[in-house]
Amino acid sequence: MKENLEVLNYSGIFLSCFSNNHTSCVPTLKDHTLIYLCSGEHTIVENNQKIILKPGESAFVRKNHRLTMFKNYGENGQYKGISITFQRKFLREFFNAQLKHNKSQESITPTHQNVFKLNNTPDLKSLFESLTPYFDSGVEPTKDLIQLKLQEGIHILLKTNMNFYPILFDFTEPWKIDILEFLNENYTYDLSISEIASYTGRSLATFKRDFSKISHLPPQKWLINKRLEAAYETLKSSKIMVNDLYTEVGFKNLSHFQTAFKKKYGFTPASFHKSGSMKG
Known part of the structure; x- marks a missing residue:
């Protein structure tokens, strides 16, 4: 909802x-x-x-x-x-x-x-x-x-x-939360990279440095890729409509979701959902 x-x-x-x-x-x-x-x-x-x-x-x-x-x-x-x-x-x-x-x-x-x-x-x-x-x-x-x-x-x-x-009044450096664990649990939320850095106990610069050690992708591209993968798996295993799916996996714009999905997989989410296979 x-x-x-x-x-x-x-x-x-x-x-x-x-x-x-x-x-x-x-x-x-x-x-x-x-x-x-x-x-x-x-x-x-x-x-x-x-x-x-x-x-x-x-x-x-x-x-x-x-x-x-x-x-x-x-x-x-x-x-x-x-x-x-x-x-x-x-x-x-x-x-x-x-x-x-x-x-x-x-x-x-x-x-x-x-x-x-x-x-x-x-x-x-x-x-x-x-x-x-x-x-x-x-x-x-x-x-x-x-x-x-x-x-x-x-x-x-x-x-x-x-x-x-x-x-x-504890002003020691905050405890660092595991980045990938946090992102895998919270990728559907509309969070800026600065907010994610703060939530994981890091400055923005430290977050970017730590993230570069675990992924070759920039954080924003990692999030988009994660959302697309989640959408793909959901379309394979459920009858959810595309108009309902894109917000559930964290996209704010249907057109952006459709474009990104086709660029990654070579077919639109609607055609994939209709056929139930990888044929576009």
Whole structure:
């Protein structure tokens, strides 16, 4: 099912609205994220752990760890949610300005937990309710207000659970995710090469260097080739229509898909689908 999605992004604060019944999201977040559900249902799955958010509930998700999020239409209506992302630059500035000389928190033992369902505290409710008017007003909050809300979010998290301290303020180099494993799992998503680099824990330059060691193709051509191979195998084994297939394997444009498919295989996907063989 195609997504009917509206997303407003105010410098790292995302207000999302899905009017269809179901959608899944990219299974890795590149920044620490605080999620609040206004309506609908939000499910977060990591390995064997599943967290289901109902309206008024929130969760914190650690960056650079694999998970899948499902945003669903619920009994109370369409999905509406607010996500606050805490980027590395902001966290470093916050730490240097407010926490650098506070040594009392450095002894906290880091936790390996990646997803936290949070208690519905008055602080959290107040933070997100102050952002909900921007759904409908069309008025963009000022940069100063955004900074204040980000800072408020950090203070609330630290007040809620001090285990967030070593998570938020860990400025070591990120763990690198295996590139091919990530791409084979996520090639259908509309991701830029810069986003893929970030999701796999690399700078763009490092990603390109590492990728050149595992493939003679540039990353974008590798993705197109992977999508075409997936389309070919699907056409061989199912009765799916070409008009439905191209988006499922990651193409945004039907004409581009048809042209690329014929260039690679020598026949169009429609003729292959009709004949059920390699005859074009």
